[in-house]
Amino acid sequence: MTIRVALPTHLRQLAGCDKEVRVDAPPTQRGVIDALEQQYPALHGTLRDPATGRRRSFVRFYACEQDLSHESPDSTLPAAVIEGTEPFRIIGAMAGG
Amino acid sequence: MYGVRVLVGTRKGAFVLTSDEKRQEWQVDGPHFAGWEVYHLAGSPADPDRIWAAPSTGWFGQMIQRSDDGGRTWDAVGNDFSYASAVGEHQWYDGTLRPWEFSRVWHLEPSPTDRDLVYAGIQDAALFRSSDGGVTWEELRGLREHSSGPKWQPGAGGMCLHTILLDPNNPSRMTVAISAAGVFRTDDSGATWRPINQGLLSDGIPSAAAEVGHCVHKLAMHPSRPDTLYMQKHWDVMRSDDAGEHWHEISGDLPSDFGFPVVVHAHEPETVYVVPITSDSYHFPPDGRLRVYRSRTGGDVWEALTDGLPQENCFVDVLRDALAVDTLDECGVYLGTTGGQVYASSDSGDTWTPIATHLPAVLSVEVQTL
Numbered sequence: 274m275t276i277r278v279a280l281p282t283h284l285r286q287l288a289g290c291d292k293e294v295r296v297d298a299p300p301t302q303r304g305v306i307d308a309l310e311q312q313y314p315a316l317h318g319t320l321r322d323p324a325t326g327r328r329r330s331f332v333r334f335y336a337c338e339q340d341l342s343h344e345s346p347d348s349t350l351p352a353a354v355i356e357g358t359e360p361f362r363i364i365g366a367m368a369g370g
Numbered sequence: 371m372y373g374v375r376v377l378v379g380t381r382k383g384a385f386v387l388t389s390d391e392k393r394q395e396w397q398v399d400g401p402h403f404a405g406w407e408v409y410h411l412a413g414s415p416a417d418p419d420r421i422w423a424a425p426s427t428g429w430f431g432q433m434i435q436r437s438d439d440g441g442r443t444w445d446a447v448g449n450d451f452s453y454a455s456a457v458g459e460h461q462w463y464d465g466t467l468r469p470w471e472f473s474r475v476w477h478l479e480p481s482p483t484d485r486d487l488v489y490a491g492i493q494d495a496a497l498f499r500s501s502d503g504g505v506t507w508e509e510l511r512g513l514r515e516h517s518s519g520p521k522w523q524p525g526a527g528g529m530c531l532h533t534i535l536l537d538p539n540n541p542s543r544m545t546v547a548i549s550a551a552g553v554f555r556t557d558d559s560g561a562t563w564r565p566i567n568q569g570l571l572s573d574g575i576p577s578a579a580a581e582v583g584h585c586v587h588k589l590a591m592h593p594s595r596p597d598t599l600y601m602q603k604h605w606d607v608m609r610s611d612d613a614g615e616h617w618h619e620i621s622g623d624l625p626s627d628f629g630f631p632v633v634v635h636a637h638e639p640e641t642v643y644v645v646p647i648t649s650d651s652y653h654f655p656p657d658g659r660l661r662v663y664r665s666r667t668g669g670d671v672w673e674a675l676t677d678g679l680p681q682e683n684c685f686v687d688v689l690r691d692a693l694a695v696d697t698l699d700e701c702g703v704y705l706g707t708t709g710g711q712v713y714a715s716s717d718s719g720d721t722w723t724p725i726a727t728h729l730p731a732v733l734s735v736e737v738q739t740l
Contacts, residue, residue: 315446319430323450331429365429
């Protein structure tokens with residue numbers, strides 16, 4: 274399943290990719306991030322703490338105008354993301370002044 | 371190329387400054403990793419085209435990047451700094467105990483002889499080693515597991531392992547410094563460690579001469595005399611002539627013995643440099659005058675080096691890894707400030723010239739002599 278993923282500037286710079294990329298992944302947060310890290314190894318550890326596997330505190334996941342950050346990593350993503358009409362958005366939380 | 375490459379880590383990226391051996395004209399390249407905090411970069415003495423960098427952000431954590439072309443292009447390598455065993459607890463600022471938790475890499479120390487071997491000092495304090503060019507990292511856990519660990523505490527910047535000295539004559543010996551725990555040495559390649567803080571006195575801890583708990587800011591060593599160590603402590607500049615077994619104060623006539631960096635001249639083991647800072651609450655130079663102090667007597671007697679450095683209205687800081695030397699025949703000295711200036715001296719500190727003036731706050735300066 275192809276998922277559209279929108280990345281913040283820091284991570285685009287790191288991965289050397291466009292603002293939006295496509296990954297073939299199971300339609301869950303975990304599936305998307307696993308696939309993203311496989312496709313762009315430079316992103317390994319940037320979204321989840323390598324030691325705990327948990328989402329980093331200042332990383333947020335949005336889609337379809339909803340904050341999915343606190344959903345289970347194995348929850349199914351919204352239908353619009355699965356259908357490809359909406360991207361899965363990875364955001365650096367608003368911080369830093 | 372024959373010349374100098376200065377690796378500058380800043381709050382918002384890394385910069386590579388290059389010059390020929392005259393060190394008069396400089397090319398500034400960067401920012402690399404724009405927007406990332408780069409606490410440290412270090413080049414491999416065994417292969418100067420190989421450079422490691424440690425960018426991090428509060429959002430996306432720690433990266434390790436490696437260049438194999440002298441800093442022109444970079445690739446991500448391994449960034450898993452998971453502790454090798456169950457973490458214990460250390461002192462927190464309020465006197466409670468807190469589990470060890472990784473937050474960032476403070477310092478990278480490449481092997482002088484093996485291009486694939488590099489050490490990393492991290493916060494919360496631990497020492498890691500990579501023997502495959504940074505792809506994987508392994509903790510030398512005997513240090514963190516030392517029985518004094520529950521007495522270690524963070525300095526103002528965090529509980530960081532910021533100094534790694536590799537003994538050039540004894541591959542089994544390493545000396546590290548942790549703020550605020552003190553100095554530790556291994557003589558068996560990192561398997562076991564012991565604190566070597568005898569002679570340090572710190573008023574800020576319950577027992578001034580305690581075995582651990584000292585806020586050591588930086589150590590320096592000349593490779594020709596690995597048993598002579600210099601230290602800038604939170605307060606006091608110190609010296610040991612027996613590989614850290616005993617320390618004595620050499621602050622002498624410094625205007626303040628608070629500061630962060632200390633380095634040794636490339637060719638004169640008894641010539642040492644520090645940058646006095648007013649105090650732990652006033653993180654700027656005394657009297658608003660940025661002065662590097664040089665001792666040509668191994669301490670106690672110091673001279674202010676001011677020619678070319680701002681001598682009025684200067685209220686920047688110089689952090690612990692932001693002073694370095696090159697190894698050209700006439701030793702060059704380099705310092706970076708939290709105001710974003712990098713100054714260079716091509717005459718052992720007698721005169722200084724700004725070689726970059728408007729960078730983000732400088733966190734570290736390292737020099738490669740090419």
